[in-house]
Amino acid sequence: SGGPEDMPAEIWEKVKNHPCYSEEAHHHYARMHVAVAPACNIQCNYCNRKYDCANESRPGVVSERLTPEQASKKVLAVASTIPQMTVLGIAGPGDPLANPGKTFETFRLISEVAPDIKLCLSTNGLALPDWVDEIAKYKVDHVTITINMIDPEVGQHIYPWIFWENKRLQGYEAAKILTERQLLGLEMLTERGILAKINSVMIPGINDKHLVEVNKAVKSRGAFLHNIMPLISAPEHGTVFGLNGQRGPTAQELKALQDECEGDMNMMRHCRQCRADAVGLLGEDRSAEFTTDKIMAME
Numbered sequence: 001s002g003g004p005e006d007m008p009a010e011i012w013e014k015v016k017n018h019p020c021y022s023e024e025a026h027h028h029y030a031r032m033h034v035a036v037a038p039a040c041n042i043q044c045n046y047c048n049r050k051y052d053c054a055n056e057s058r059p060g061v062v063s064e065r066l067t068p069e070q071a072s073k074k075v076l077a078v079a080s081t082i083p084q085m086t087v088l089g090i091a092g093p094g095d096p097l098a099n100p101g102k103t104f105e106t107f108r109l110i111s112e113v114a115p116d117i118k119l120c121l122s123t124n125g126l127a128l129p130d131w132v133d134e135i136a137k138y139k140v141d142h143v144t145i146t147i148n149m150i151d152p153e154v155g156q157h158i159y160p161w162i163f164w165e166n167k168r169l170q171g172y173e174a175a176k177i178l179t180e181r182q183l184l185g186l187e188m189l190t191e192r193g194i195l196a197k198i199n200s201v202m203i204p205g206i207n208d209k210h211l212v213e214v215n216k217a218v219k220s221r222g223a224f225l226h227n228i229m230p231l232i233s234a235p236e237h238g239t240v241f242g243l244n245g246q247r248g249p250t251a252q253e254l255k256a257l258q259d260e261c262e263g264d265m266n267m268m269r270h271c272r273q274c275r276a277d278a279v280g281l282l283g284e285d286r287s288a289e290f291t292t293d294k295i296m297a298m299e
């Protein structure tokens with residue numbers, strides 16, 4: 001996976017310099033995340049809100065939260081130090097689209113000072129249909145949606161609640177709305193030509209068998225990559241799954257599922273589950289060089 005032979009030419013053109021989508025590019029191009037989005041509108045049983053959003057980030061990490069202005073200064077500071085900086089993502093620490101004011105203000109500021117930097121964001125998808133036009137307006141070309149189920153019977157074991165239209169909803173009803181919104185959001189991105197990657201967290205005994213169905217559903221709606229990640233639920237993280245003794249998949253179980261989905265579409269196997277404030281080439285983390293106090297000192 002991760003090469004031109006796997007993708008239609010027009011998609012390869014768009015992703016070949018993107019460190020997260022091309023296995024080749026991730027050695028040569030750098031990306032950074034800015035943690036400007038603290039709130040979240042759902043609860044996942046594998047997430048402890050003390051840490052960054054576990055959908056896109058390595059569990060147990062707390063990123064430094066920035067205002068949009070601090071984020072834009074940080075992007076300039078990083079871009080002048082790391083010339084391979086090509087991609088700026090917002091992936092937390094909560095859900096970027098549960099913080100639309102901060103997220104889109106950050107994109108607006110960055111597109112003014114650094115118009116060549118590609119923008120991306122990740123989301124749980126609940127609010128996505130409401131923001132697709134705004135996403136298109138800022139020319140965000142890559143969106144990651146975490147989709148762990150397409151069946152609310154499965155979903156009710158993963159999501160204890162969602163916050164939707166000013167109400168907290170639970171159980172089957174919550175999971176049904178979440179899956180409808182995720183798939184609608186994916187279709188709307190595809191209609192507008194915005195690349196959509198899907199993340200799924202593999203949870204043995206809960207959604208492991210079901211993810212083959214998820215893979216078909218997202219492929220048929222135009223997702224160009226599917227990234228199946230292992231549940232990491234160490235008890236010390238204090239997540240519902242961690243406290244209940246829910247285990248993550250073994251490496252063999254993960255590979256078997258990825259192989260089963262492989263015939264259907266591009267699978268992504270090099271994701272490092274980076275921090276929400278990651279900086280640098282994938283596999284290297286230079287976030288400690290770019291804390292707010294250091295950036296302010298550079299001015």
Ligand code: SF4
Pocket residue numbers: 019020031056057270271272273274275282
């Ligand atoms: Fe890329 Fe995955 Fe890291 Fe995001 S978390 S920057 S998709 S490797």
Ligand code: SF4
Pocket residue numbers: 040041042043044046047048049052053054055093094095124
């Ligand atoms: Fe945590 Fe992200 Fe799930 Fe929100 S969407 S509960 S921040 S893992």
